[in-house]
Amino acid sequence: xxxxxxxxxxxxxxxxxxxxxxxxxxxxxxxxxxxxxxxxxxxxxxxxxxxxxxxxxxxxxxxxxxxxxxxxxxxxxxxxxxxxxxxxxxxxxxxxxxxxxxxxxxxxxxxxxxxxxxxxxxxxxxxxxxxxxxxxxxxxxxxxxxxxxxxxxxxxxxxxxxxxxxxxxxxxxxxxxxxxxxxxxxxxxxxxxxxxxxxxxxxxxxxxxxxxxxxxxxxxxxxxxxxxxxxxxxxxxxxxxxxxxxxxxxxxxxxxxxxxxxxxxxxxxxxxxxxxxxxxxxxxxxxxxxxxxxxxxxxxxxxxxxxxxxxxxxxxxxxxxxxxxxxxxxxxxxxxxx
Numbered sequence: 001x002x003x004x005x006x007x008x009x010x011x012x013x014x015x016x017x018x019x020x021x022x023x024x025x026x027x028x029x030x031x032x033x034x035x036x037x038x039x040x041x042x043x044x045x046x047x048x049x050x051x052x053x054x055x056x057x058x059x060x061x062x063x064x065x066x067x068x069x070x071x072x073x074x075x076x077x078x079x080x081x082x083x084x085x086x087x088x089x090x091x092x093x094x095x096x097x098x099x100x101x102x103x104x105x106x107x108x109x110x111x112x113x114x115x116x117x118x119x120x121x122x123x124x125x126x127x128x129x130x131x132x133x134x135x136x137x138x139x140x141x142x143x144x145x146x147x148x149x150x151x152x153x154x155x156x157x158x159x160x161x162x163x164x165x166x167x168x169x170x171x172x173x174x175x176x177x178x179x180x181x182x183x184x185x186x187x188x189x190x191x192x193x194x195x196x197x198x199x200x201x202x203x204x205x206x207x208x209x210x211x212x213x214x215x216x217x218x219x220x221x222x223x224x225x226x227x228x229x230x231x232x233x234x235x236x237x238x239x240x241x242x243x244x245x246x247x248x249x250x251x252x253x254x255x256x257x258x259x260x261x262x263x264x265x266x267x268x269x270x271x272x273x274x275x276x277x278x279x280x281x282x283x284x285x286x287x288x289x290x291x292x293x294x295x296x297x298x299x300x301x302x303x304x305x306x307x308x309x310x311x312x313x314x315x316x317x318x319x320x321x322x323x324x325x326x327x328x329x330x331x332x333x334x335x336x337x338x
Contacts, residue, residue, distance in 0.1 A: 033139040053337040054336075057332055069098065071096075075091050075092075080337065086113070088143070092109075093106055100211075101155045103165045105167040108146060111146075143174075147168050159207055161203060170197070171225055175191075191228070218321075229252045232248070256280055280317055283319060286315070289310060292307065302333070305330070
C-alpha cells in the first residue's frame with residue numbers, strides 16, 4: 001500500500017514534465033473496451049462477479065499545437081446489457097485556449113456496442129488464490145462518433161480559428177475494433193472510417209495576414225480527414241491495489257487529408273460550387289506514442305485512474321488539430337449493478 005501511495009505523485013510529476021511533438025487520438029482508441037484498464041489483477045483472494053455497469057468522469061489536460069492548451073471533461077456510461085454484451089456512451093466537453101483565442105463547447109459524442117466473443121474468467125485453485133494466468137477475453141466493438149459542430153468557430157472579429165481551437169473534428173465516423181487480453185497482456189486493433197465530412201473550417205494564413213502568430217498553424221479550409229488504423233499493446237504490472245500498465249499506441253493515418261485551395265480574390269470567400277480540393281502532402285503516415293496507465297482500486301466499486309501519452313514518431317503535417325506534446329488524464333470510476 002505504501003508503494004501505491006508513493007506512485008501517484010511520481011506519475012503526476014512525470015506527466016507535468018514530459019515534452020515531445022505528436023498526434024492525439026481521433027476517437028477510436030478510447031472507445032468502449034479498447035480504452036479500458038484491466039480488471040484482472042486484484043488484492044482479493046476470492047473470485048466474485050464484477051459489477052456490470054460503469055460510470056466514469058475524466059479530466060484531461062493536453063498541450064497542443066503552438067502551445068495551445070486543450071482541456072476536456074469527459075462523462076462515460078457503460079452498461080452491461082448481458083454478461084457479454086455492453087453499451088458505452090461517451091460525451092466530452094472541451095475548452096481550447098492559446099495565442100489566437102479561446103473556444104469552449106461540447107465535443108464529439110461516441111456510442112459503441114461491444115461483445116465478449118470469448119470470455120474465460122479466472123478461477124480459484126484448490127485452497128489458493130485466483131489463477132489469473134487462466135484468464136482470457138476477446139471483445140469486438142462497433143460504434144459511431146458524431147460531429148457536435150462544423151468546426152467553424154471564429155474570433156470575436158470574425159477571423160476563422162485553426163483546428164486546434166475547435167471542439168469537433170466535424171466528421172461522422174464508423175468505429176470498429178478488437179480487444180484481446182491474455183493474463184497481463186492486452187492487444188487492441190481498431191479502424192476509424194470517415195462516413196461523412198461536415199467540416200466548414202475556414203482557417204488560412206491569408207485571413208490572418210496582419211498577425212504573424214497564425215503562420216505556425218496548419219491551414220485547414222473545409223478539411224476532409226482520411227481514415228485511421230490503430231494498434232495498442234500493453235502489459236499490466238500489479239503493485240498492491242495499483243495496476244500500472246505501460247504500452248505503445250500506433251495510429252496510422254491511411255491517406256492524405258484534403259482541403260480547399262485558398263481563394264485568389266481579396267474577399268477570401270469560398271465559392272463551394274467552383275472550389276478546388278487539394279491533397280495535404282505529408283498528412284498520411286504513422287504516429288507512435290508511448291503510454292502509461294495507472295489504476296488504483298480503492299474498493300470493489302471505486303477506482304482512481306491516471307494515464308499519460310507522449311509521441312515518439314509523428315506525421316509531418318497534421319491539419320486536423322490533433323497535435324499533442326503530451327496528454328494527461330485523471331479519472332474517477334464507479335462500478336455498479338451485478
